Amino acid sequence: MTIQTSICPRCGQPSEEGLCPQCRAADVRLLTCEPFVTAVYCPVCESQKRGKTWSDLQMPREDLIAEMAVSATSIHEDAKDIRVSVRAEEIAPNRTACTVEVEATLYTVPVRETCRTEIRWQRESCDRCSRISGGYYEGIVQVRAMNRKINAYEREVAAKIAEQAEESLQQSGDRFSFISDLEDSKDGVDITVGTQYLGQEIARAIKGALGGRFTTHPKLVGEKEGKALYRITYSIRLPFYQKGDVVVSRGGYFEVRDIDGQRLRVFDLQNGTARTLAEGEVERRIGNVREAESALVVFTQPNLVGLMDPKTYRTRELNTVPWTFPVEGQPIRVLRDEEQDRLVIVG
Numbered sequence: 001m002t003i004q005t006s007i008c009p010r011c012g013q014p015s016e017e018g019l020c021p022q023c024r025a026a027d028v029r030l031l032t033c034e035p036f037v038t039a040v041y042c043p044v045c046e047s048q049k050r051g052k053t054w055s056d057l058q059m060p061r062e063d064l065i066a067e068m069a070v071s072a073t074s075i076h077e078d079a080k081d082i083r084v085s086v087r088a089e090e091i092a093p094n095r096t097a098c099t100v101e102v103e104a105t106l107y108t109v110p111v112r113e114t115c116r117t118e119i120r121w122q123r124e125s126c127d128r129c130s131r132i133s134g135g136y137y138e139g140i141v142q143v144r145a146m147n148r149k150i151n152a153y154e155r156e157v158a159a160k161i162a163e164q165a166e167e168s169l170q171q172s173g174d175r176f177s178f179i180s181d182l183e184d185s186k187d188g189v190d191i192t193v194g195t196q197y198l199g200q201e202i203a204r205a206i207k208g209a210l211g212g213r214f215t216t217h218p219k220l221v222g223e224k225e226g227k228a229l230y231r232i233t234y235s236i237r238l239p240f241y242q243k244g245d246v247v248v249s250r251g252g253y254f255e256v257r258d259i260d261g262q263r264l265r266v267f268d269l270q271n272g273t274a275r276t277l278a279e280g281e282v283e284r285r286i287g288n289v290r291e292a293e294s295a296l297v298v299f300t301q302p303n304l305v306g307l308m309d310p311k312t313y314r315t316r317e318l319n320t321v322p323w324t325f326p327v328e329g330q331p332i333r334v335l336r337d338e339e340q341d342r343l344v345i346v347g
């Protein structure tokens with residue numbers, strides 16, 4: 001038998017000193033909750049305000065509720081092996097009742113307590129939405145084309161690039177890199193941006209995808225806290241010729257692969273070689289490989305291929321081109337040269 005040095009003065013159980021663990025655990029409150037906690041959020045974009053700082057909500061609402069409820073809860077400092085669970089109930093449009101349940105051990109004794117708190121949701125226009133609704137912007141990206149109108153494909157690429165740049169900057173925490181307007185006008189696309197950095201990123205990415213060049217035009221619009229305030233126009237000029245255009249030069253057909261200033265890097269659709277053409281050597285443009293039609297290969301012979309014209313369903317005979325391998329019964333892509341009434345194999 002072990003010799004006890006003392007007994008608990010309250011319950012008479014053996015104890016090492018003073019109250020036994022059960023009586024100590026029964027004496028303290030494991031858990032206290034604030035009656036309510038306020039969550040400030042933006043009704044437009046759902047950003048959350050913590051202290052004075054706004055941030056985009058990166059977690060599901062139920063996780064936010066759990067986090068808010070736990071922030072209203074204090075757990076006794078001697079508790080160990082803590083497990084917390086939160087049950088939530090929407091009791092009004094701007095109030096969520098929460099029951100916080102905590103299981104833990106106190107002085108080796110397992111304990112469990114619950115307490116109730118409430119989240120009060122408060123709507124406030126965030127810093128970003130205030131800027132947007134106040135008409136604030138730092139630049140405009142203007143996408144135009146050289147001596148022609150920009151086409152539907154270029155409009156779509158420009159808009160998609162702009163939206164991707166906005167999303168990736170905002171995801172990295174740059175809240176003010178917003179697009180406040182994306183306007184399709186007769187001449188092109190105008191993208192109004194909240195930061196110059198976003199404008200720069202969009203202009204660079206559009207130039208990378210569609211070619212051309214861009215110039216920046218700052219305009220002094222005023223002063224803010226002693227600093228000159230500029231708005232910048234990023235003026236993009238897409239090249240006259242585009243990637244995928246098929247052009248005619250000295251009777252040959254060439255697909256434009258790249259545009260480098262006044263020089264076109266092209267692919268010779270007759271013999272399959274790469275070369276460059278000066279813009280001045282181009283006689284005309286017959287279309288773009290994006291608009292190619294599918295023609296059925298009816299027969300193949302040495303140096304000759306028969307294609308079914310997809311418009312007239314008549315068979316046309318074309319010289320074979322050494323870089324393609326037409327197979328009878330399979331389709332091949334062609335562009336139509338209306339002026340010469342010819343089909344041109346583009347692969």
Ligand SMILES: [Zn+2]
Pocket residue numbers: 008009010011012013019020021022023024
């Ligand atoms: Zn005791």
Ligand SMILES: [Zn+2]
Pocket residue numbers: 042043044045046047125126127128129130
């Ligand atoms: Zn907002």
